[in-house]
Amino acid sequence: xxxxxxxxVSDILxxxxxxxxxxMRVPARVYASDELIQEILRDRSLEQLINVATLPxxxxxALAMPDMHEGYGFPxxxxxxFDAQDGVISPGGIGYDINCGVRLLKSEKTHNEIAERxxxxxxxxxxxxxxxxxxxxWMRLDExxxxxxxxxxxxxxxxxxxxxxxxxxxxESGGFLNDASPDVVSKNAALRGRDQLGTxxxxxxxxxxxxxxxxxxxxxxxxxxLFNSQxxxxxxxxxxxxxxxxxxxxxKTMAKAMPKYKIKIPDRExxxxxxxxxxxxxxxxxxxxxxNFAWANRQLITWEVRxxxxxxxxxxxxxxxxxxxxxxxxxxxxxxxxxxxxAEKEVIVHRKGATRAFPGQPVLIPGSMGxxxxxxxxxxxSLLYSFGxxxxxxxxxxxxxxxxxxxRGEILKDxxxxxxxxxRAGSLSGIAEEAPEAxxxxxxxxxxxxxxxxxxxxxxxxxxxxxxx
Amino acid sequence: xxxxxxxxxxxxxxxxxSGDTLEDLFRFGISGIAEFLKPGFCGTIAGKEQxxxxxxxxxxxxxxxxVDFLSDILTFSHTEHSIFCSVKFRLLTETEAEADVFGASxxxxxxxxxxxxxxxxxxxxxxxGGKLETVIVFDI
Numbered sequence: 001x002x003x004x005x006x007x008x009v010s011d012i013l014x015x016x017x018x019x020x021x022x023x024m025r026v027p028a029r030v031y032a033s034d035e036l037i038q039e040i041l042r043d044r045s046l047e048q049l050i051n052v053a054t055l056p057x058x059x060x061x062a063l064a065m066p067d068m069h070e071g072y073g074f075p076x077x078x079x080x081x082f083d084a085q086d087g088v089i090s091p092g093g094i095g096y097d098i099n100c101g102v103r104l105l106k107s108e109k110t111h112n113e114i115a116e117r118x119x120x121x122x123x124x125x126x127x128x129x130x131x132x133x134x135x136x137x138w139m140r141l142d143e144x145x146x147x148x149x150x151x152x153x154x155x156x157x158x159x160x161x162x163x164x165x166x167x168x169x170x171x172e173s174g175g176f177l178n179d180a181s182p183d184v185v186s187k188n189a190a191l192r193g194r195d196q197l198g199t200x201x202x203x204x205x206x207x208x209x210x211x212x213x214x215x216x217x218x219x220x221x222x223x224x225x226l227f228n229s230q231x232x233x234x235x236x237x238x239x240x241x242x243x244x245x246x247x248x249x250x251x252k253t254m255a256k257a258m259p260k261y262k263i264k265i266p267d268r269e270x271x272x273x274x275x276x277x278x279x280x281x282x283x284x285x286x287x288x289x290x291x292n293f294a295w296a297n298r299q300l301i302t303w304e305v306r307x308x309x310x311x312x313x314x315x316x317x318x319x320x321x322x323x324x325x326x327x328x329x330x331x332x333x334x335x336x337x338x339x340x341x342x343a344e345k346e347v348i349v350h351r352k353g354a355t356r357a358f359p360g361q362p363v364l365i366p367g368s369m370g371x372x373x374x375x376x377x378x379x380x381x382s383l384l385y386s387f388g389x390x391x392x393x394x395x396x397x398x399x400x401x402x403x404x405x406x407x408r409g410e411i412l413k414d415x416x417x418x419x420x421x422x423x424r425a426g427s428l429s430g431i432a433e434e435a436p437e438a439x440x441x442x443x444x445x446x447x448x449x450x451x452x453x454x455x456x457x458x459x460x461x462x463x464x465x466x467x468x469x
Numbered sequence: 470x471x472x473x474x475x476x477x478x479x480x481x482x483x484x485x486x487s488g489d490t491l492e493d494l495f496r497f498g499i500s501g502i503a504e505f506l507k508p509g510f511c512g513t514i515a516g517k518e519q520x521x522x523x524x525x526x527x528x529x530x531x532x533x534x535x536v537d538f539l540s541d542i543l544t545f546s547h548t549e550h551s552i553f554c555s556v557k558f559r560l561l562t563e564t565e566a567e568a569d570v571f572g573a574s575x576x577x578x579x580x581x582x583x584x585x586x587x588x589x590x591x592x593x594x595x596x597x598g599g600k601l602e603t604v605i606v607f608d609i
Binding site for chain 1: 528529540581584586590608
């Protein structure tokens with residue numbers, strides 16, 4: 001793709017007209033600065049966005065956020081809404097790691113109050129939260145109990161004693177989607193997930209101890225209970241092997257089903273089915289089950305982190321409370337107005353590497369390892385411009401193999417420690433793959449969504465300890 | 470004869486497979502997955518495989534068949550805590566595969582593959598040497 005094929009709508013918004021390709025049903029729009037659009041043009045993510053614009057029942061625009069990069073089918077950083085009556089649902093528009101997401105915990109402590117014990121806290125979290133490739137958790141559930149978790153997500157984990165009722169008030173969708181049905185989750189998916197509750201995984205998943213480094217909106221920060229130098233904990237993980245298998249299962253199912261619905265697609269990873277078909281509904285219910293698993297996972301990791309915190313700080317440490325928990329790979333049934341008459345329609349919003357940003361809702365944007373993360377607040381313009389959505393993180397710009405060839409994990413670890421970021425990781429090559437320079441600049445990404453009016457900055461967090469698999 | 474090699478990709482891993490026959494692509498695909506999950510493992514168990522699984526896959530075309538087959542290999546690697554190294558086909562057409570796959574148990578993998586994707590997969594005959602080839606992208 002060439003920048004000459006893009007129409008500049010504003011300083012931070014670009015459009016690919018519907019006429020660009022004959023099979024596009026709607027235009028595509030990308031939120032990006034001049035600098036970020038040049039990075040975006042280096043991979044095939046814009047072609048992927050054009051492909052999304054060809055899918056049946058798509059409404060408005062095929063959208064992308066400034067952290068967009070090439071994915072499978074849909075680009076990562078992509079948002080698309082389909083008519084729930086006669087549009088499709090596509091697993092590629094959610095991603096393999098269903099409900100990969102972020103949870104932020106806040107403490108009552110300041111950095112100075114805990115500075116001497118940060119290293120020990122990092123060690124204790126590393127001990128308590130199972131991490132690394134294929135690592136199993138300690139929780140063992142029989143089939144009936146496991147299905148209960150798939151059905152009820154966070155509330156079930158809290159009911160089992162691993163949290164409190166207040167936790168449920170601060171998780172997107174209350175930590176579970178009611179449409180979940182374990183009956184449409186394959187035996188293989190259940191087997192892959194059964195022993196992985198309470199585990200972080202590997203790759204770009206992490207637990208990060210941080211400090212509120214800057215407050216942008218003091219009123220909203222106070223409402224969220226955030227203050228300067230406050231110690232926080234960020235948890236980033238998803239549905240582990242269960243979600244991966246559900247996505248795999250249903251992409252295969254839909255690929256076989258598409259001929260009977262006379263659906264043709266430009267990319268196999270866009271396999272889809274009408275939302276109102278058996279295949280579409282079964283996938284949605286399985287996706288909801290995986291989403292519930294991921295929320296349960298982050299709840300159990302919260303319990304493990306609280307345990308580590310208590311071990312290091314005892315009663316003096318106070319409590320770790322949830323600020324919020326967001327999903328950034330998910331599909332939701334929502335209602336939006338369209339057309340001159342502002343007619344309201346129910347749509348299935350696909351967010352793949354994109355976060356819900358409803359007005360007043362906290363939005364958590366993790367940066368790459370060792371860099372800032374942000375707390376934002378959704379604005380009402382998000383409902384007009386982006387189906388209530390915003391970005392999800394920094395977005396990769398360098399391949400893992402390139403990063404491993406050019407960055408030494410042990411040197412990076414030392415550099416981070418010199419900057420005051422303690423690193424506890426299972427793998428030095430894993431650290432290299434996640435080096436900050438492998439990602440776009442998070443500050444630039446967040447600036448764009450703030451300038452677009454989609455979400456406003458509330459606070460910026462600086463890491464002081466990173467725990468990875 | 471052909472083989473597999475891993476090449477660069479922004480977020481994940483691309484494996485290029487080539488072979489004289491369709492069956493070759495399947496064999497090298499299985500080897501490639503095994504080598505990624507646990508480098509060198511298949512060499513240590515050659516002739517001593519203790520695990521066997523029976524796979525039966527049908528798909529809309531030969532590319533989808535290969536991806537779906539390798540996807541099932543990955544699934545069983547996870548659910549059986551095993552690495553699979555060799556295969557014996559009872560049936561292989563462009564839309565169906567029935568095979569026995571052999572390997573051994575492992576304590577864990579060195580690296581993770583979340584999924585075998587269809588991204589960039591398209592079996593074609595290489596114009597230069599006449600071999601069949603495709604890229605398979607792993608979501609890691």
